[in-house]
Amino acid sequence: MRRPLRDYRPVHVVGIGLHxxxxxxxxxxxxxxxxxxxxAMADAGIAFSAIxxxxxxxxxxxxxxSRAMLRHLGASGLPITQVxxxxxxxxxxxxxxxxxxxxxxxxxxxxxxxxxxxxIRLAHEAAGVPDLVNAYASPFTHFALLADDYMRRxxxxxxxxxxxxxxxxxxxxxxxxxxxxxxxxxxxxLSGPNISGPLTRLQCCPIGEGAAAVIVASDxxxxxxxxxxxxxxxVLSSTSRSERVYDPGADPDTELTRExxxxxxxxxxxxxxxxxxxxxxxxxxxEELLYVEALGVCPPGQAAGQLARGDFDIGGxxxxxxxxxxxxxxxxxxxxxxxxxxxxxxxxxGEAGPRQHPGARLGLAHMVGIGSVCVVHILSAAx
Amino acid sequence: MAGLxxxxxxxxxxxxxxxxxxxxxxxxxxxxxxxxxxxxxxxxVDRPLAGRGRIVAFVTTTHANRRDLSVPYTVASIxxxxxxxxxxxxxxxxxxxxxxxxxxxxxxxxxxxxxxxxDRVLRFQKREAA
Numbered sequence: 001m002r003r004p005l006r007d008y009r010p011v012h013v014v015g016i017g018l019h020x021x022x023x024x025x026x027x028x029x030x031x032x033x034x035x036x037x038x039x040a041m042a043d044a045g046i047a048f049s050a051i052x053x054x055x056x057x058x059x060x061x062x063x064x065x066s067r068a069m070l071r072h073l074g075a076s077g078l079p080i081t082q083v084x085x086x087x088x089x090x091x092x093x094x095x096x097x098x099x100x101x102x103x104x105x106x107x108x109x110x111x112x113x114x115x116x117x118x119x120i121r122l123a124h125e126a127a128g129v130p131d132l133v134n135a136y137a138s139p140f141t142h143f144a145l146l147a148d149d150y151m152r153r154x155x156x157x158x159x160x161x162x163x164x165x166x167x168x169x170x171x172x173x174x175x176x177x178x179x180x181x182x183x184x185x186x187x188x189x190l191s192g193p194n195i196s197g198p199l200t201r202l203q204c205c206p207i208g209e210g211a212a213a214v215i216v217a218s219d220x221x222x223x224x225x226x227x228x229x230x231x232x233x234x235v236l237s238s239t240s241r242s243e244r245v246y247d248p249g250a251d252p253d254t255e256l257t258r259e260x261x262x263x264x265x266x267x268x269x270x271x272x273x274x275x276x277x278x279x280x281x282x283x284x285x286x287e288e289l290l291y292v293e294a295l296g297v298c299p300p301g302q303a304a305g306q307l308a309r310g311d312f313d314i315g316g317x318x319x320x321x322x323x324x325x326x327x328x329x330x331x332x333x334x335x336x337x338x339x340x341x342x343x344x345x346x347x348x349x350g351e352a353g354p355r356q357h358p359g360a361r362l363g364l365a366h367m368v369g370i371g372s373v374c375v376v377h378i379l380s381a382a383x
Numbered sequence: 384m385a386g387l388x389x390x391x392x393x394x395x396x397x398x399x400x401x402x403x404x405x406x407x408x409x410x411x412x413x414x415x416x417x418x419x420x421x422x423x424x425x426x427x428v429d430r431p432l433a434g435r436g437r438i439v440a441f442v443t444t445t446h447a448n449r450r451d452l453s454v455p456y457t458v459a460s461i462x463x464x465x466x467x468x469x470x471x472x473x474x475x476x477x478x479x480x481x482x483x484x485x486x487x488x489x490x491x492x493x494x495x496x497x498x499x500x501x502d503r504v505l506r507f508q509k510r511e512a513a
Contacts, residue, residue, distance in 0.1 A: 131411040132387060132471045132505060133458055135451070141444045141458050145470070149440035149460065152483055197442025245407070245419045249439060249460070249468040 004267035008102035012232035015044025015215035021330035036211035052106035057093030086369030091337030113338030143284035144197030154301030158198040172324025179330025203285035205326035212338035236268035258294040264376040279340035319357035340365035401430035434489030
């Protein structure tokens with residue numbers, strides 16, 4: 001019988017680390033990754049030799065990047081696995097680490113997200129099933145079409161959609177790890193350049209480089225290694241799904257997100273309304289509005305209005321993308337989903353400093369990968 | 384793009400497929416199997432879809448992320464009269480003549496291809512009132 005995560009032994013996030021998400025630089029991927037991993041080990045208070053396994057989420061680096069990096073931490077012989085799952089590569093690496101600890105096959109596992117910009121080669125372009133648009137339906141054109149449809153359906157303006165980016169830039173202006181730390185104004189966001197339909201450049205996520213690391217551990221490991229229980233964050237659910245066939249005209253990413261969020265909440269035993277902080281895959285501004293509604297914390301067509309009145313601000317009803325999200329924290333692909341877990345853990349520990357959402361106890365992280373796949377984790381603060 | 388439509392004047396039909404297992408009508412066609420029920424390709428039968436529909440949403444893209452795409456171009460979501468909702472490129476590259484709800488139809492357009500030759504690609508255009 002299929003059993004959810006909570007039927008296995010508890011898994012906790014015990015260490016987090018980041019290398020800033022930033023434009024392409026001369027920094028090697030090894031340096032990016034080691035920075036994040038060393039920070040996570042220091043945060044947890046453990047040595048590399050205490051880590052039983054490692055999963056590296058990366059989509060663009062090429063074959064076999066991990067040992068060339070991890071050997072500089074003292075080659076312990078630990079099992080290493082690369083995880084490629086498009087934009088959800090990092091989230092999937094976290095999931096694999098969580099599952100391995102939950103099952104008892106590892107006591108401590110490391111998930112890394114790592115990438116540097118490189119040409120993207122999509123396998124499905126060679127699948128032998130062309131359509132009428134092919135490359136013309138680039139991600140920004142795809143999401144611009146969704147924005148056009150949403151605006152028309154609910155009478156929402158382009159300015160209201162752009163306010164997603166305004167909020168996320170405001171959040172990221174207090175995040176030293178963010179790619180875009182300038183708190184762009186609404187006027188700057190709307191002033192262009194235009195990319196597709198209502199989407200301007202600042203409503204499309206920047207793809208740069210970076211790294212993120214998360215260490216997860218069992219209760220046994222926390223006790224044995226003397227780790228801080230107060231700073232550990234429990235992983236309540238880890239849920240992954242792929243696209244099905246939906247009604248004609250329905251957006252597959254939204255429908256896939258809707259069912260994955262519902263399943264993850266059910267597996268965690270939480271109600272969407274109880275969530276305090278959420279990191280959504282806001283690759284394009286419109287996505288955040290679609291996914292807030294898919295989560296069920298806002299009726300269809302009302303996300304723009306509730307955003308405008310501050311419901312989704314830090315300190316609002318539920319803080320959405322307190323890190324700045326993909327739009328402002330950035331989307332270096334592999335690191336993105338791991339970075340979300342870092343932000344949620346930081347918020348639930350009460351260690352998010354100037355962007356702390358008051359009283360954060362329950363958080364959710366969500367990524368969509370082209371294809372499409374969707375990965376959701378729900379975390380809770382230590383008791 | 385050949386293989387996606389049936390030559391026919393004035394408005395080519397799209398080469399859709401219908402699954403004999405579950406009845407799903409889909410476009411574009413594939414040589415592998417049914418996305419809904421998993422029936423093998425042998426159970427996917429040709430199902431021409433009339434080259435007519437209505438615009439659900441449309442956007443004009445002014446930024447190209449590939450050198451082989453010239454901007455601006457306009458892509459629409461189109462609800463075909465025969466059911467499926469598809470995406471297609473409009474003949475009106477700036478979208479200035481278009482509105483959501485417009486009736487649209489297929490048209491073949493000559494396009495410059497490699498080494499001075501041309502090929503014919505399928506586009507959608509606004510249908511003139513009868």
